[in-house]
Amino acid sequence: MAGIQPCPEAYVALGHRLADTARSVVRPLFRSRVAIDQKPDLSPVTVADREAEAAMRKLIEADFPEHGVVGEEYGSDRADADFVWVLDPVDGTKRFITANPLFGILIALLHEGRPILGIIDMPMLAERWVGASGQATLRHTTEGVTEARVRACPALTEATLMASSPHMFEGDFDRFERVRKASKMPLYGGDCYNYGLLADGFTDLIIEANMGTYDYLPLVAVVTGAGGTMTDWRGEPLDLESDGRVIAAGDRRVHQEALSLLQSH
8 A cells, every 4th residue: 555654564463462461461450459659740650550561661672672662651762763662551540540441551663753553452341453554453352353444424513523531622622612513422531442443433533632642653553544544633644743632533524624623713
């Protein structure tokens, strides 16, 4: 496929091993009343976050020591390398600590700053979306592997809109509201799970803000591999320097319509 950078199978295989390893760390700690610490940004963190990321970093160092790593818990190593892994060991820590199973493990691989592999792993649901080489799949323990494909949606007035929380739009709430009022059905909650649902054709549009690089970069290859579009609010490709405001849509018509509302004054 023209314009799509392939991801070597060895890297995809390592991505699965990273997700398997993080899942094996996180699952036994779920609902175990682990200690909750507070990071400088006031967000919570637990031993699950730290041990899962440490385990993934160890595997990357062993297999591809020349690769860089950007992680939520332990920062950046060799972030200027040609290949850089981006890790969020527990996306949705607030859900994890409140015994809500809708948290995920997020993994991306960037080549020269652009995502070529993305993994959304839902450890408590045994579901895993993988995007690479212009394709996306959903792997489920009981149902095997199926193709992930977005659905058509002709207009924003027919679209289901999702966002993790309305509180993430501080300073941009009026812009988000323009899209919300024009959409058919707005829903809140879900975090990274929403992007898997978008890739699988069960929702149409996701708009979010105030996200870290490890929150949004692992989602890009899944959404685009399923036939969707994911950019920043200016319509530009997402990379390590993006400002954390993202828009993802299954249908380009809805993406363009929502983007126009976000950019209008």
